Amino acid sequence: MISLNDLLVLLPELYLTAAACLVLLFDVFINDDQRDATHWVGIIVMLVAIFLVIHGQPPQTVTAFGGMFVRDHMAEILKVTVLIATILMFVMARPWLKDRKLFIGEFYSLSMFSVLGVMLLVSAGSLITLYLGLELFSLPAFALVALNRESKLSSEAAIKFFVLGALASGLLLFGMSLIYGATGTLDLHRIFASVGTTPHPHLLQFGLVFLVVGIGFEFGAVPFHMWLPDVYEGAPTPVAMYISAVPKLAAVGLAYRLLQVGLGPLAGDWHMMLAIMAALSLAVGNVVAIAQANFKRMLAYSTISHMGFVFLGLANPTPEGYASALFYAVCFALMETVAFGVILALARKGFECEMIDDLKGLNRRSPWFAGMMAIAMFSLAGIPPLWGFAAKVLVLKSAIDGGMLWLAIVAIIFSIVGLFYYLRVVKVMYFDAPDEAAEPLAAKTDPALRWLLSINGLGLIAMIGFSGVLYAWCQAAFGA
């Protein structure tokens, strides 16, 4: 029986479903000149969703629909961050989309459905809701990557993303079916309870491997990272920004739900798998990023290495470890929005500003955006006093507390390697002279973009002071 209470627990998701459908309808009835209305409605919808998520959050974990849906603090943090990242994307994408005649209503409704998928995914209490959320998130994302139909690169990226994404969810589904076979239930808590008593422990472990592979795909961790650079490069820049921030947050939720809530007793098996993926991601991501000339590809490899850092936290299966991984993912998402935001601010019609050399001498041409980009780069490199440093310290700490000093040392050695390519971007912006034939930058940037980007960028400095508050919130989410 569906009770009213169940619906109330699900209110933000129900609201967003309705709102996304309405936005889709609304957009049909306006002409192209009035498209700004869709834009603002989209932003207001997201703001209201944030309000509903935070305002209706019960102090204790509550479940709905017989445990299919869980509303806890972890889901709250992830949902809020995803919604904020999406609002940032909406605001920063508008001038870019307008310049390229891609300013269409579908962009907004697809993004909303995708976000809805993430919200379901991170709140999933059973394998079914989990898979449902994942698919609902992925399918609109594939379409978003292909938003620019004219571009071959975009279509290629979308096909790659789709094929590999389908493969990954197939593997995940296969793993889930094995788990179901071994435990006879789809409910994550019941799976947890029956891990010890199952007559088929090997089947369970076999299924676990597939789940870890699926999670690895979602994160883009080595050796399941192949899709990431191509998608970043091919996707329209605003969508690349979305792909760089939102799925990573979703993946943290996915990993926690599956591995801890569902298969927590098997932590001894999976934490080493994650540790190995962490080490490989750190190595491959950081080393290959050095060789990139395309800024978006460089950010893709940098993302891969950062996923290694997130795994550093997850590989310590304690509340502290999860809290640090969650902290890292939140921090990472908001660093990426700055890096991509600067690119969006500088790009204009016919000029994507996506090569590292396009940033040459940026300090002389646009000192403010150069400053924002420098903040993002130093933060990604984990240099204090920027936010990325706090995140790095927390995951390193949790790795050391988890007895994996070796992994922490691997991480820092490759972060020295990684430092080089972040510094190279700063070098290009500040120490190189602009080319004579350099493409002129956009004459003036959209004020909303400029303001939001500035707040986001300066926030990376300010947040170091408030790291304690956020970390306490993350800790509370896992009952530490």
Next chain:
Amino acid sequence: MTTWPILSVLIWLPCLGAILVLLAGNARPRLARWLSLAFTVITFAISLWMLFQYHEGPGGFQMQEKLRWIPGINTSYHLGVDGIAVALIVLTAFVSILVVAGAWEVIKDRVHQYMAAMLVLDGLLIGVFCAMDALLFYLFFEAILIPMFFLIGAWGGPRRVYATLKFFIYTFFGSIFFLIGLLYMYHRAGTFDLPTLWNFPFTMQEQSWLFFSFLIAFAVKTPMVPVHTWLPDAHVEAPTGGSVILAAIMLKVGTYGFIRFSLPILPDASQHFAWLIIVLSLIAIIYIGYVALVQPDMKKLVAYSSIAHMGFVTLGMFIVYMLARQLHDIQMAQLGVQGAVVQMISHGFVSGALFTCIGVMYDRLHTREISAYGGLAKVMPWFAAFWVLFAMANTGLPGTSGFVGEFMVILSSFTANPWIALFAAYSLIIGAGYTLWLIKRIVWGTAPTQKAASMPEINTREGLVLGAFAVAVLAMGVWPWPLMHLMDSSVAQLVTHLMTSKV
């Protein structure tokens, strides 16, 4: 006791100044200059106020401030100063004024960004000396790389990009192991608070590992042989102001780290590996002295001489163990540490002054080759007088600040082992060798070219900057008592702490 957070003001006031200077923009260089001068002067005034607020008698850490930062990992915004830190903070604030004044007309391009970087450096360096929380210390320790990176990279010489990347990656490489060490200490002790860590009983094996993780960081920063190779490159390519800050203050951050971390947290490992540091220090003093002798480039020469002088500092710090623990000569041990700190301060003034002198010459001829200069005594008599004074201080002539620290270190090492003292004292000869030879080539003789013969005499601004350095060097040399008195009890407390074994 003060009621307002004087240390926080010292740290954040220059940073606030940096924001205002940046807002002044590229179009208003005059405003940027005056603003930065105002902020450095106010910071210096507050640092003097702090100096008078500090009570030498009881020693210990005073003017403490503690705010919650990340309670989840037990780290806090904890500041406090003892006598050693007070001296270094005043030094930092003092040198910052001279650096801003020294760059007045010299920096023409993007003045606001240059000045802002200097102000941020000023604040962050003061932060390093105030921090009483290990993670906070690390934050400042590492953050100073960012403004320095920009200073060298944007206003440096022809190979500035190479030098600044080398500088950044080299020091980052060192300090990241320090971070792992800190996290390991947290893992064991459950806090980043320094006073707790000082008393935490780490086992000998842990101490040894931690010792090396700290050593990498501080040795790179100091720099000690064999990880000194970034320094000559960085100095040669850095603009004058960058070199002055680098030599006068940033190098002290490394040795200050030894005082705050290695010595008190890991007394037993420090004792066990003291021989290693002493040997490395002696190599720095002698070998690097010879290296300095053959440099054709003035800045490189002074850079190498800096490394040799920092050798005295590390020697003075680690000789303590032989004196205090083996010979039980507490007084000599205190003399050694005190000598090391005096040497730190004195080297701050002397090397800062020397790099300023080189900058003055570079502004006129745009070369740092020693052979391009000559006959300064005739061409620029006032300037030549300053040169000779600072050169004498660099060789450690009695009556200048250079003498005091070196003499104290040599005296205490003589008590520990006459051989060590012999090698250390040998540096006085080499130091005199390379410095006097430099003076002979550039101050005496005749100018090699017409251009070198017609260099204009220093102007009032340059005279004031060099004069301020000269006053400091002479005052410290003639009457070092106030400085020694300032840190007497702090050094005594440190040495007493070192006496107790943790294992």
